Amino acid sequence: MSERSLRRATAVLALIGAAIAGYLTWVHYAGLKPFCVGGGGSCERVQSSKWSELAGIPVAVLGLGGYLLLLASLLLPEDTGRAAAALLALVGAGFSAWLTYVELAKIDAVCQWCAASAVIMVLLAIVSVIRLLRVE
Amino acid sequence: MASRVEQKERVRAERLAAEESAHRADRRRAQLMRLGLIAAVAVIVVIVAIVASGGSSSSSGSGSGGSDTAATTALFKGVPQQGITLGRASAPATLIEFADLQCPFCGEYSNNGLATVVKDYVRTGKLRYQLHIRSFLGPDSVKAAGAAAAATKENRLYQFSDLFYRRQQQENTGYVTPTFLRGVANGAGVDPAKALAGAANPSSQPQVAAAEKLASQLGSNSTPAFYLRLKSGRLVPVEPKALDGASMSAAINTALSGS
Numbered sequence: 001m002s003e004r005s006l007r008r009a010t011a012v013l014a015l016i017g018a019a020i021a022g023y024l025t026w027v028h029y030a031g032l033k034p035f036c037v038g039g040g041g042s043c044e045r046v047q048s049s050k051w052s053e054l055a056g057i058p059v060a061v062l063g064l065g066g067y068l069l070l071l072a073s074l075l076l077p078e079d080t081g082r083a084a085a086a087l088l089a090l091v092g093a094g095f096s097a098w099l100t101y102v103e104l105a106k107i108d109a110v111c112q113w114c115a116a117s118a119v120i121m122v123l124l125a126i127v128s129v130i131r132l133l134r135v136e
Numbered sequence: 137m138a139s140r141v142e143q144k145e146r147v148r149a150e151r152l153a154a155e156e157s158a159h160r161a162d163r164r165r166a167q168l169m170r171l172g173l174i175a176a177v178a179v180i181v182v183i184v185a186i187v188a189s190g191g192s193s194s195s196s197g198s199g200s201g202g203s204d205t206a207a208t209t210a211l212f213k214g215v216p217q218q219g220i221t222l223g224r225a226s227a228p229a230t231l232i233e234f235a236d237l238q239c240p241f242c243g244e245y246s247n248n249g250l251a252t253v254v255k256d257y258v259r260t261g262k263l264r265y266q267l268h269i270r271s272f273l274g275p276d277s278v279k280a281a282g283a284a285a286a287a288t289k290e291n292r293l294y295q296f297s298d299l300f301y302r303r304q305q306q307e308n309t310g311y312v313t314p315t316f317l318r319g320v321a322n323g324a325g326v327d328p329a330k331a332l333a334g335a336a337n338p339s340s341q342p343q344v345a346a347a348e349k350l351a352s353q354l355g356s357n358s359t360p361a362f363y364l365r366l367k368s369g370r371l372v373p374v375e376p377k378a379l380d381g382a383s384m385s386a387a388i389n390t391a392l393s394g395s
Contacts, residue, residue: 051189053189054188083174086171090178095182
């Protein structure tokens with residue numbers, strides 16, 4: 001897979017992730033219920049849990065920031081950009097894994113938006129690591 | 137037979153290939169080291185983030201989780217609840233509490249003393265409990281009381297108030313947000329939309345004004361305040377020396393013995 005394809009994959013995934021995180025950020029500040037496929041209120045339960053904020057900042061906002069930074073990393077010089085993308089994506093994937101564990105083990109509810117974001121972050125981590133390890 | 141020039145070319149090509157291979161190996165090694173470093177930094181950042189988000193603790197922090205919800209559910213499981221009343225209608229006396237959901241002492245009592253009262257007096261049918269949620273500490277109290285009134289209509293006042301106290305924060309810091317109330321309502325099994333509607337329009341909830349009126353009639357001007365209504369109808373103040381279970385039990389027994 002070429003560097004160009006990997007960069008494109010990063011951009012597409014980060015844009016989808018930013019859209020999801022952006023939606024959850026909007027829902028948070030507008031005081032709305034997140035749309036949950038099939039109803040049940042799981043998304044709302046997760047979004048109103050104590051784990052929905054980190055140091056007073058909504059996790060959705062942190063996610064949005066992370067995805068936007070991943071997009072910005074594509075504008076950096078090649079080596080710096082690859083390293084920054086890998087760091088951001090690995091942190092994002094690790095924290096997403098923790099939040100997924102919290103949803104399953106503590107909140108006892110799974111937010112579909114959060115799960116989708118977690119999958120995207122893991123894919124971004126894979127793509128970013130491949131980019132980092134590519135030998136020209 | 138290869139000429140001398142061809143031999144030199146071949147040796148040169150082999151040397152270049154070996155150099156290229158060594159260079160690629162060096163680069164691969166450097167990249168792996170860089171990945172290792174980045175992964176190590178990422179692990180540290182994630183651990184810090186997990187700790188900052190409350191980690192795996194089950195403390196009664198600011199938000200909502202599973203453990204405090206489970207504790208609240210267990211506390212009232214199987215105890216009859218109707219409006220502001222908890223316990224059997226046949227109980228010979230009624231313990232009346234005035235509380236403000238923002239009041240830290242009310243939170244202290246709820247977290248340290250209420251379980252004993254429920255277990256030893258309400259579950260056993262010795263007392264029934266009436267909780268009057270007041271709203272005099274500030275705007276957050278008013279919102280909280282409005283939401284609690286909505287929970288009362290669903291006969292979930294005790295779950296709502298108990299969970300609220302488990303997540304109580306510094307009073308009048310504006311923490312009683314729709315997100316906070318939704319979390320408490322969800323954990324307490326209360327319709328979040330109704331709780332938010334109650335919080336948005338507390339004056340529409342007669343229970344909010346009724347609690348203030350009764351407190352005023354009894355001359356109760358602080359929270360938590362406790363009274364025991366005896367079978368005879370007489371009202372006796374209950375004055376615990378501290379807000380833990382043992383002190384509360386002692387105060388209740390003293391009040392009961394006065395009957």
